[in-house]
Amino acid sequence: MSEEPVGGDLSRLRQLNASAVLRELRGDQPLTLTELSKRTGLSRASTEDVARDLLGRGWLAEVAPASGSVGRPARRYRFNAGAGRLLGVDIGGHKALALVTDLDGEVLNQTRITVDPEAGRRERLAVMDRCVAKALAGAGVEAGQIWSTGVATTGLVDGSGKVMLSDSLPEWSGVDLAAHVRRLVPGPVRVENDCKLAALAETWRGVARYAKDVVFLLAGLRTGAGLIIDGKLHRGFANWSGEIGALPAAGWLQAPKHLESWLENASTSAGFESVFLAAREGDRDATRAVRGYVRDLAVGASALVLTLDPQLVVIGGGFSRSADVMVEPLRRELDRWCLRTPEIRVSAFADEGVALGAVRLALDEVEATIRTGLRP
């Protein structure tokens, strides 16, 4: 909010009143001043005062009066999701993906640039910068219009937005992503681990919308997990939750080896999809390789399920596109180990899920600001 389009100081009380009005208008329904006054508990005069001010700042928009009302219809107001823009960035081993959205999270532009997994830190950051610039240009948005930014990255992230440890990209450990992105856009920048944000995206816009306790499994070149507990992203004491894969007994370290062996024997230069493709076509060795992969994946997944007893397990990541050959074997393995096998769903996102979670993180920041009072 450091680049608010229309300036001017708000007293603390007016800030709180404005927050109360905005909170009510974050719902889908436009409201009249009378309704707003009733819901916020503010006097009619204060409500009018606040609404006029927020209209001037562009935060509210007037909606055409409801038809069919008798007499002069009352004006209705809604939150103006177009007042500002959000940026969500996913930077990983193989790609940078940036989303520019409005304040409701509606995507205005999605830009994806491939990165060489072998790229060094500087090169990877440069690709990310290009990706952000292209997404902004594609959405017709100036950097200054971005109110809040979320960044998803591979690796463990500390509270300040620095990457603490990345197994898959060792040169990435130690990069201060928050500081780097703050040079590109104004406003708050929050950084979070990609599995955690993928989980968040599933509860926000994905297949886990109805569930309060969710285990999200990233099944792909890496295996990872993100946890939603009691409707909230579970981070843990040092933000290192979901790392069951580090435990050899959980099977995730060795899981991809079944697929790698098949690729070696088939001496193909094709990607992992080819194993799933071959399994789908009935190749016995490929089927065996997929089963082996799922068997190992299921041990760690069962550990998560037995620990948390979630309502739902969501499978995402690159291999989730081969869900048709993976989900039934996985369910059978979970049945083998779990006291209660939860529902299993496959992510409906292509590869934008993680970046959408980053947008949700940026939106959390905006909503927290609305809740606690607007910054001038």
Added chain:
Amino acid sequence: MSEEPVGGDLSRLRQLNASAVLRELRGDQPLTLTELSKRTGLSRASTEDVARDLLGRGWLAEVAPASGSVGRPARRYRFNAGAGRLLGVDIGGHKALALVTDLDGEVLNQTRITVDPEAGRRERLAVMDRCVAKALAGAGVEAGQIWSTGVATTGLVDGSGKVMLSDSLPEWSGVDLAAHVRRLVPGPVRVENDCKLAALAETWRGVARYAKDVVFLLAGLRTGAGLIIDGKLHRGFANWSGEIGALPAAGWLQAPKHLESWLENASTSAGFESVFLAAREGDRDATRAVRGYVRDLAVGASALVLTLDPQLVVIGGGFSRSADVMVEPLRRELDRWCLRTPEIRVSAFADEGVALGAVRLALDEVEATIRTGLRP
């Protein structure tokens, strides 16, 4: 609250006012009517009205005026924890333990009766009934004075207070504990798994008071876990959380076998404590057996830690009395597998921790009632 000592209907509004006053007085500080009026937002007259009523019902008590005040000192009031009684019961394989407390959870009587692990369901229930009757008599309390009851049991419990599944006591599966205990005492009866309640007790009165994310490990004849997440007991979708022990890869199924083998070789009829005793005295085989036990325990414990990244691990259960020979090896094993080894603390409870958790469950019920309005 179905057996309130002083009867009479409260209108809904008066109930809410009374709830507001009681909520404020649940803190440690006695308050004057002026302070109560300010904190609750009620008028002075309403506050006086409510206070008089609650005094009459025995819910409030007057405290001697603060000394040193100028003029006539104002009367101060506190919550009367003696207005009602709570009952906490722990029924397990080897014992029944009952606590009778006041509404602050201060223990008035603790009664323990040993049960034969081979006892049938009826016999075990009869011992529990005797234990409750003895605890009530010991506290000089009539069953009718019990406002709320918590029951801890081995096994998985459903939402209605029925034991769904007990591995250690197969004959116990299916027993409707809530219905049974309701025949003994009036008021609400809640039933919960013993590991979960032990975890709750640690955050309430034990070594985990300061922590928001806690893994409680029950290390004893059985191995189990209870999870506190974000300051609350984590139950899971079907109340089956913490059951990592069911996964063979977690090591808990085989962990006690190291100790059993030592006991067999030593051909002693002494209990498990003798292994720890021998290890403490430097017996090499016993030390090896304890290490083997800890090594297996640590795999499942690491799975919990890597999943949740808790601030604290608390070791409870019978073997926790041998913490001096167990904690350091456990810490080393956790260091081996975990990305971040949390602080490890040993429960300070003897064997009343689980029953204390049951009291906390009973108290939750009373406080929920105070929050949402008193029942007449």
